[in-house]
Amino acid sequence: MLNILSILIGLVVLLFAVVGFVPLLGWLNWFIIPLGIVGAALGALSSSKSGRNLNILLIIICALRLSLGGGLL
Template sequence: MLNLFSIVIGLVALLLGIVPFLPFFAWGYWFVIPIAIVGAAVGALSSRDTGRNLNLILILIFGLRLMLGGGFI
């Protein structure tokens, strides 16, 4: 059950992460990355690791995009 909840949190973070992917909106990742961190924490409590891995991949992608923009753009 926790794995399913983690996957849902990851999908919400993914949907919220689409808008900041546009130029000049990358600062929105400062709000999306903590959601994915919560999803990874919930996924770590689960016996399966699908939800945790989804959220870790999202954190990696969003963090990389945030670093490419210098943390602001």
């Protein structure tokens, strides 16, 4: 059950991450990364690791996007 919840959180993070890739909306990543951390924590508590891996991948992608934009753009 926790893995399904983690995957659902990951899909929400993915949806917001797509919006965060639009120029001048990079600040959205500041809200996406903590949500991804919550999803990764729930995925770590479950027996299956697919939700955890999805959220970790999304956290890394959003952090890279945030660093390329200088933390704001």
